[in-house]
Amino acid sequence: xxxxxxxxxxxxxxxxxxxxxxxxxxxxxxxxxxxxxxxxxxxxxxxxxxxxxxxxxxxxxxxxxxxxxxxxxxxxxxxxxxxxxxxxxxxxxxxxxxxxxxxxxxxxxxxxxxxxxxxxxxxxxxxxxxxxxxxxxxxxxxxxxxxxxxxxxxxxxxxxxxxxxxxxxxxxxxxxxxxxxxxxxxxxxxxxxxxxxxxxxxxxxxxxxxxxxxxxxxxxxxxxxxxxxxxxxxxxxxxxxxxxxxxxxxxxxxxxxxxxxxxxxxxxxxxxxxxxxxxxxxxxxxxxxxxxxxxxxxxxxxxxxxxxxxxxxxxxxxxxxxxxxxxxxxxxxxxxxxxxxxxxxxxxxxxxxxxxxxxx
Numbered sequence: 277x278x279x280x281x282x283x284x285x286x287x288x289x290x291x292x293x294x295x296x297x298x299x300x301x302x303x304x305x306x307x308x309x310x311x312x313x314x315x316x317x318x319x320x321x322x323x324x325x326x327x328x329x330x331x332x333x334x335x336x337x338x339x340x341x342x343x344x345x346x347x348x349x350x351x352x353x354x355x356x357x358x359x360x361x362x363x364x365x366x367x368x369x370x371x372x373x374x375x376x377x378x379x380x381x382x383x384x385x386x387x388x389x390x391x392x393x394x395x396x397x398x399x400x401x402x403x404x405x406x407x408x409x410x411x412x413x414x415x416x417x418x419x420x421x422x423x424x425x426x427x428x429x430x431x432x433x434x435x436x437x438x439x440x441x442x443x444x445x446x447x448x449x450x451x452x453x454x455x456x457x458x459x460x461x462x463x464x465x466x467x468x469x470x471x472x473x474x475x476x477x478x479x480x481x482x483x484x485x486x487x488x489x490x491x492x493x494x495x496x497x498x499x500x501x502x503x504x505x506x507x508x509x510x511x512x513x514x515x516x517x518x519x520x521x522x523x524x525x526x527x528x529x530x531x532x533x534x535x536x537x538x539x540x541x542x543x544x545x546x547x548x549x550x551x552x553x554x555x556x557x558x559x560x561x562x563x564x565x566x567x568x569x570x571x572x573x574x575x576x577x578x579x580x581x582x583x584x585x586x587x588x589x590x591x592x593x594x595x596x597x598x599x600x601x602x603x604x605x606x607x608x609x610x611x612x613x614x615x616x617x618x619x620x621x622x623x624x625x626x627x628x629x630x631x632x633x634x635x636x
Contacts, residue, residue: 360560362445381441385432388440391447392431392574399459399578409466410579423582430549430573430582437522438553438566450560451567458571462544463579475542482629502555502565509557523554539589545576546585 366384369377377383396419403410419427440446465471470487473479510519530550534540552569555562576582584590595603 359450360444360448363447364445366445384441384443384445385435387445387447388435389428389431391452392427392570395455395459395571395574396427396578399574403463403579406463408463408579411581414581419577419581423577426582427577434549434553434570437526437556439556439558443558443563446567451563454564454567455571455574458548458568459575459578462572462575475547476540478629502561506555506557506562509559509562513557519554526550526554534585537586537589539586541583541585541587543576543580543583543585545573545580545582548572548574548576 364383364387366380367378368375369383369386377386397416400416400419404412435441446452470485471491473483473485473488510516548569548571552566552573555565555569557563586593594600
């Protein structure tokens with residue numbers, strides 16, 4: 277997109293004093309250079325300056341920046357341009373003189389996928405380099421072999437529902453730095469023992485300490501404030517029906533079915549994915565909330581892997597329904613003993629805080 281001041285050029289002012297060396301914005305098509313009428317020239321120049329400032333302000337608003345005219349200093353404006361300007365163009369992607377992608381939506385989708393995978397691999401190595409809590413048996417080949425397809429589906433669904441094809445790209449410092457900060461925060465939680473608990477009915481009712489309850493109250497307060505901001509903006513933009521339909525459909529498809537199982541575990545990768553894609557309003561605080569949620573998704577997979585929501589229940593279902601050969605080894609071994617069949621795995625009962633050794 278051409279900048280609105282492309283039609284403007286710098287012309288040296290010459291009003292009888294060439295030694296001043298001043299420059300000003302003058303419109304190239306409507307300059308009035310009547311040397312015999314100083315007042316008319318001043319009026320025309322002032323009009324052109326106002327027109328140029330108006331065009332520049334419109335350009336800055338379209339780019340999501342605070343207009344420089346609204347600030348007494350240009351420093352905040354320059355910082356915003358640095359933070360929110362995409363690193364790469366959105367219209368096409370070239371490499372070695374060849375066009376690899378063209379079209380705004382295709383390029384934005386490609387950039388989002390590249391940033392996601394780079395962040396996953398970087399976070400994977402960082403948490404292990406810092407010796408933070410992680411699954412030591414989880415490897416990059418495991419991620420690519422077993423989880424690359426689900427991750428790509430997550431990414432595409434997040435891109436569509438999150439309206440990232442309408443945003444000005446996520447390859448800018450504000451979005452990426454927020455995503456990284458979220459991922460680091462999730463790993464640094466391991467330094468606080470009271471945060472080392474799962475989000476399950478059994479853990480909430482039987483294991484959560486008071487410090488975790490206080491932390492959750494503060495977190496819920498912050499999330500409620502962001503929720504109120506989103507609801508107010510949604511009402512102002514008159515898109516209530518669209519948002520209600522989207523959220524209801526996602527809850528019915530992705531949340532309610534697994535919640536009916538006692539093996540359900542609300543992984544933080546799932547929380548970041550499910551909540552983040554609905555923070556899709558085109559305002560800065562909604563976009564940064566989305567980036568924070570996507571950082572939680574990145575951290576969850578890089579640290580522990582994309583574990584299924586139904587944990588061991590899902591693993592057992594796949595093994596049994598696919599008649600995996602290793603199950604036959606257990607069945608054959610059981611035939612050598614007096615009892616037959618396999619022992620049913622006892623799951624937790626949050627009502628009386630009873631459970632076997634299994635903790636989802």
